[in-house]
Amino acid sequence: MINQYKFEDEPELRDLFITVDDPESHITAIETFITYRVVTKTSRGEFDSSEYEVRRRYQDFLWLKSKLEEAHPTLIIPPLPEKFIMKGMVERFSDEFIETRRKALHKFLNRIADHPTLTFNEDFKIFLTAQAWELSSHKKQGPGLLSRMGQTVRAVASSVRGGVKNRPEIFTEMNDYVEIFSQKINVLDKIAHRIYKEEREYFNEMKEYGPIHTLWSASEEDIADSLKGVASCINKCCKATEKRMAGLSENLLPILHEYVLYSDILMGVLKRRDQIQGELDCRVDALANKKTEKDLFSEEIGKLEDKVECANNALKADWDRWKQNMQCDMRSTFTNVAENNLHYYEECLATWESFLASQTVDLHVEEDS
Amino acid sequence: MEDCLAKKMEITVSEAEKRTGRNAMNMQETYTAYLIETRAVEPQSEGQCAPVDSLWRRYSEFELLRNYLSVTYPHIVVPPLPEKRADFVWHKLSADNMDPDFVERRRIGLENFLLRVASHPVLCQDKIFYSFLTQEGGWKEMVNETGFQLKADSRLKALNATFRVKNPDKRFTELKHYSDELQSVISHLLRVRARVADRLYGVYKVHGNYGRVFSEWSAIEKEMGDGLQSAGHHMDVYAASIDDILEEEEHYADQLKEYLFYAEALRAVCRKHELMQYDLEMAAQDLTSKKQQCEELATGTVRTFSLKGMTSKLFGQETPEQREAKIKVLEEQIQEGEEQLKSKNLEGRDFVKSAWADIERFKEQKNHDLKEALINYAVMQISMCKKGIQVWTNAKECFSKM
Numbered sequence: 001m002i003n004q005y006k007f008e009d010e011p012e013l014r015d016l017f018i019t020v021d022d023p024e025s026h027i028t029a030i031e032t033f034i035t036y037r038v039v040t041k042t043s044r045g046e047f048d049s050s051e052y053e054v055r056r057r058y059q060d061f062l063w064l065k066s067k068l069e070e071a072h073p074t075l076i077i078p079p080l081p082e083k084f085i086m087k088g089m090v091e092r093f094s095d096e097f098i099e100t101r102r103k104a105l106h107k108f109l110n111r112i113a114d115h116p117t118l119t120f121n122e123d124f125k126i127f128l129t130a131q132a133w134e135l136s137s138h139k140k141q142g143p144g145l146l147s148r149m150g151q152t153v154r155a156v157a158s159s160v161r162g163g164v165k166n167r168p169e170i171f172t173e174m175n176d177y178v179e180i181f182s183q184k185i186n187v188l189d190k191i192a193h194r195i196y197k198e199e200r201e202y203f204n205e206m207k208e209y210g211p212i213h214t215l216w217s218a219s220e221e222d223i224a225d226s227l228k229g230v231a232s233c234i235n236k237c238c239k240a241t242e243k244r245m246a247g248l249s250e251n252l253l254p255i256l257h258e259y260v261l262y263s264d265i266l267m268g269v270l271k272r273r274d275q276i277q278g279e280l281d282c283r284v285d286a287l288a289n290k291k292t293e294k295d296l297f298s299e300e301i302g303k304l305e306d307k308v309e310c311a312n313n314a315l316k317a318d319w320d321r322w323k324q325n326m327q328c329d330m331r332s333t334f335t336n337v338a339e340n341n342l343h344y345y346e347e348c349l350a351t352w353e354s355f356l357a358s359q360t361v362d363l364h365v366e367e368d369s
Numbered sequence: 370m371e372d373c374l375a376k377k378m379e380i381t382v383s384e385a386e387k388r389t390g391r392n393a394m395n396m397q398e399t400y401t402a403y404l405i406e407t408r409a410v411e412p413q414s415e416g417q418c419a420p421v422d423s424l425w426r427r428y429s430e431f432e433l434l435r436n437y438l439s440v441t442y443p444h445i446v447v448p449p450l451p452e453k454r455a456d457f458v459w460h461k462l463s464a465d466n467m468d469p470d471f472v473e474r475r476r477i478g479l480e481n482f483l484l485r486v487a488s489h490p491v492l493c494q495d496k497i498f499y500s501f502l503t504q505e506g507g508w509k510e511m512v513n514e515t516g517f518q519l520k521a522d523s524r525l526k527a528l529n530a531t532f533r534v535k536n537p538d539k540r541f542t543e544l545k546h547y548s549d550e551l552q553s554v555i556s557h558l559l560r561v562r563a564r565v566a567d568r569l570y571g572v573y574k575v576h577g578n579y580g581r582v583f584s585e586w587s588a589i590e591k592e593m594g595d596g597l598q599s600a601g602h603h604m605d606v607y608a609a610s611i612d613d614i615l616e617e618e619e620h621y622a623d624q625l626k627e628y629l630f631y632a633e634a635l636r637a638v639c640r641k642h643e644l645m646q647y648d649l650e651m652a653a654q655d656l657t658s659k660k661q662q663c664e665e666l667a668t669g670t671v672r673t674f675s676l677k678g679m680t681s682k683l684f685g686q687e688t689p690e691q692r693e694a695k696i697k698v699l700e701e702q703i704q705e706g707e708e709q710l711k712s713k714n715l716e717g718r719d720f721v722k723s724a725w726a727d728i729e730r731f732k733e734q735k736n737h738d739l740k741e742a743l744i745n746y747a748v749m750q751i752s753m754c755k756k757g758i759q760v761w762t763n764a765k766e767c768f769s770k771m
Contacts, residue, residue, distance in 0.1 A: 177589055184586040191578045198575050202568035209561050216554040219547055222736040226743045233747070327593055331771040334600070338765035342758060349754035356747045359740070 016113045017041040018128065020106035023098045024055070033057050036102055038109070040128045046120075052129045058083075060127065061105060063139055067123040068112070073272040074315040075118065076322050078111035079261030080104070103254060116321075117314075164274060166281055168312065174319060175270055182263035189256045196253065199245045206241060210234035229355045240347045247340035255333045259326065266322075269315060276311045280304040374493035375484060379408045380502065382480035385472045386425075401472055402427050403479055407502050424505035428453070431479060433512055434501050438492060439634075440517045443641040444724035445492060446731040448485035449630030451478025457556075457622065459563040459570070470616075474623055481627070491727070527640045530647035537646050538721055544728065545639040552632040555625055562622060566615050577608030596771035603764040610760070614753050621749065624742040628735060635731070638724050645720055649713045656706040663699040666692055 022037040035055040042050060061080055068077045081104035109128075112118045126138055213231035217224040283304055287297050374380075384404040392398045402425045409419040431450055439447045455471050465471065483502070486492045497515065500508050583601030587594035 180589050181586070184582055184589075187582050188579075188586075191575065191582065194575045194578075195572065198568065198571040202565070202572050205561065205565045205568050209558075209565050212554065212558045212561060216558065219550040219554070223739050223743070226740050230743050230746065233750070237750075327590075327771065330593065331596075331768060334768040334771070335765055338761050338768055341761040342765065345754045345757035345761065349751060349758065352747045352750045352754065356744065356751065359744050359747070 014114075015043045016119065018106075018109045018113055020102055020109060023102055033059075034098060036105060038128065046125065047129065049129075054129065054131065054135075056127070056135075058101070058105075060135065061108065064123060064127045065108075068118060068121060071121060071123070072117065072314065073276065074269055074311040074318070075115075076262075076265060076269055076315075076318045077118070078108050078115075079258055079265055080108055082261075100254070104258070107254075107258065117318075166277060167274060170316070171270060171273060171312075174266075178263060178266045178270065182260075182267070185256065185259045185263055189253075189260050192248065192252050192256050196245060196248050199241060199248070203238060203241050203245060206234065206238040210238060226359060229358060233351045233355050236351045237348045240344050244340050244344040248337070251340075252333055252337050255329055259329075262322075262326075273311050273315050277308050280308050373488050373490055374499070375488035377410055378487070378502075379406075379410055380480070380483050380487055381406045382476050382483065383423075385476045387467070388427075399467070400427050400429075401467070401475075403476060405483070405502060422503060424503070426501070428475075428479075430501070430509070431482065433509065434498065435482075436521075437497055437512050437515065437517050438486070438495065439637060440521045441495070441497075441515075442491060444638060444720050445489070445727050446631065446634045446638055447492070448482055448489070449627060449634055450482055451475050451623070452626065452630070457559040457563045457626070459567040470619075474619065477620075478623060478627075490730075522641070522644055527644055530644040531640065534643045534647040535650055537643050540725065541639045541642045541721075545636060548632040548635040548639070551635075552629060555629040555632070559622060559625060559629070562618075566618060570611055570615060573608050573611035575608075576604050579604040580608075593771045596767045596769075600764050600767035600771075603760050603767065607757075607760045607764075610756050614749070614756075617749055618746075621742060621746050624738070624745075628739065631731075631735070635728070638728070642720060642724065645713075645717050649710070649717050652706065652710050652713055656703065656710055659699055659703050659706060663696055663703060666696050666699070 017040070019039045020036050021039070023034050024037075026033055026035060035057045038052075038054050038056050040047075040052040042052075065077060065080055068075075081101045112121075112124055118124065126135065130138060210231045210233075213227045213234065217227035217231070220227060280301070283297070283301060287301065382403050383406050386402050386404070387399060388402045389397060389399050404423055404425055406421050406423045408421045411419070428450075435447060435450055438445075451474070454466060455468070486498055492498060497508075497512055500511060504511075580601040583597040583604070587597035587601075590597065
């Protein structure tokens with residue numbers, strides 16, 4: 001099945017299996033929203049049970065993502081599907097929209113489960129296992145709104161300073177890479193959508209093309225069979241093209257879209273690293289101007305230096321991991337696209353060849369008789 | 370078929386050339402002239418090839434030839450000319466008559482027309498046709514001297530006959546019905562085919578966009594770079610392949626178009642039959658009424674109302690001498706009428722017989738040609754699929770090495 005998540009790291013050692021399915025609409029006095037069923041199966045000791053079933057809404061996923069970002073600012077947290085799609089006339093609660101979102105949410109949780117660090121995150125465990133009221137009360141704990149705002153202000157302040165001037169070369173290279181990658185993946189996303197659109201238009205015209213031959217065969221005698229044969233071939237090719245389209249929309253389009261979102265995430269991660277660096281640089285600069293009390297602050301500086309080193313190492317490791325997964329995903333996705341097209345052409349070839357064989361047999365029979 | 374011209378003479382329309390000249394209103398115009406080359410097929414001594422004769426003709430002269438043939442042989446399903454203006458075009462093709470691709474396809478169509486006429490057992494023997502192929506100067510005057518335009522039936526007359534004929538041969542009625550259906554279904558098919566071609570073009574060409582992006586992306590990737598680059602190249606090949614594919618399909622469309630236009634030729638033969646039949650019915654009706662008049666005058670009974678009858682009642686009967694004279698005239702007319710009716714009947718029957726013979730010939734030709742065209746279409750599709758398989762097999766290999 002194409003929409004089942006592909007294992008990245010040691011598949012044999014996987015001990016956490018998550019599915020997202022069964023979207024359900026909930027209507028209250030204030031709002032209407034969708035919840036999804038999240039089923040977890042695990043053999044891990046830290047989990048009290050081996051199977052969990054909970055219902056989550058999009059808001060809950062958003063919460064999880066922000067908790068993960070908070071806890072691991074320089075790890076590459078997988079992307080969530082967007083809040084709503086602006087382009088295209090996809091209505092907020094259309095079946096297509098809900099299904100696309102469900103698949104993306106499924107992907108999101110599984111990517112976290114496969115991440116060597118994130119998979120052991122406490123909030124992740126609570127997300128998977130807590131009942132609705134438990135989750136609500138847990139959400140209310142943790143840093144309040146004001147302190148979160150304070151963090152943001154500090155982050156903005158230090159980001160203005162940049163943390164760019166002392167940035168190690170490797171992160172500048174990463175930045176350059178992400179800029180270009182982001183451009184290219186966006187263009188690829190557009191191309192893929194255009195291909196899908198063109199294939200759909202072709203499919204629509206083909207639907208009309210076959211039946212005309214059948215209609216014609218009704219006024220003919222001698223060539224009626226040939227005409228019906230052509231009609232049947234065209235109809236079969238039409239179905240094959242529908243399959244090809246489905247392959248695109250199930251595989252290539254979601255992956256490219258995910259990596260478009262990933263490129264924004266990568267930019268964000270690099271910025272956060274710069275901010276952490278910036279905090280350190282800030283303190284160091286401030287200290288450079290103070291002639292006294294150097295010893296008092298050396299501990300603080302030490303802590304910040306540790307923080308920077310941790311962040312850098314975490315990012316470096318995660319970056320390598322991300323690149324490997326990206327390469328793997330791209331390889332398998334595009335190979336799959338090529339396979340889809342191969343199947344399409346092979347199916348059409350078989351259809352037309354069998355028609356041709358039937359026609360030339362008739363010709364030989366006519367010549368002999 | 371053994372005696373037809375096509376066996377004795379090689380005919381080709383080998384070139385097309387743009388010309389400028391002055392038209393009937395002395396205005397400058399641009400038109401295309403076509404070179405017709407002919408060569409005798411009979412073996413020459415010592416393996417020499419017979420000399421090639423050639424002359425130039427423009428489309429309007431072909432039209433004149435066809436009009437002449439249609440009028441002169443109304444019982445024959447006369448082969449149609451290729452279209453005057455480009456129709457059923459999809460967006461990439463130009464609808465311009467001067468477009469080189471259109472001119473090329475028209476050249477082929479005109480050659481096909483000449484070959485069809487030359488291989489028709491009746492038409493190939495026509496002198497005007499032979500002169501068309503061999504006599505450059507004075508041909509137009511020759512055609513006009515035959516006075517064929519006078520023989521042409523007016524559209525109005527034909528339309529009138531179609532509506533009023535009482536007893537046409539059922540086979541012709543069915544044939545007319547068939548030719549209407551054929552025309553309708555082939556038009557529809559050609560229209561949709563053009564749209565399908567348009568869309569197919571779109572699908573292939575959009576894949577061409579991959580090439581550039583893959584190339585630019587490969588610049589920042591170490592391991593994936595080669596795979597991306599080479600895959601991109603295959604996508605370019607894929608995108609470019611559609612041009613030849615669709616050009617070949619255009620020839621298939623032209624084959625169908627010929628039979629679209631043939632439907633009109635079939636209808637013309639049916640119309641001629643209806644006209645002749647109507648003429649016959651009118652002549653019979655006229656004869657009957659004259660006979661009746663004659664009888665009334667002879668016996669003095671008035672069975673039908675007539676103004677003459679009324680006036681003679683009001684103003685007094687005519688004298689026996691006057692009546693005698695009238696009867697005499699009528700008797701002469703009746704005799705003429707009966708002879709005419711006899712010959713019209715014979716004409717009608719001959720027409721039906723020879724027309725139906727040509728229609729059977731046409732049916733066989735049509736079934737053979739259309740079946741072949743459909744087979745060719747399948748061959749084209751197979752070729753397209755094989756090309757697709759090759760490209761995507763290569764692309765898959767590149768992708769799997771990323």
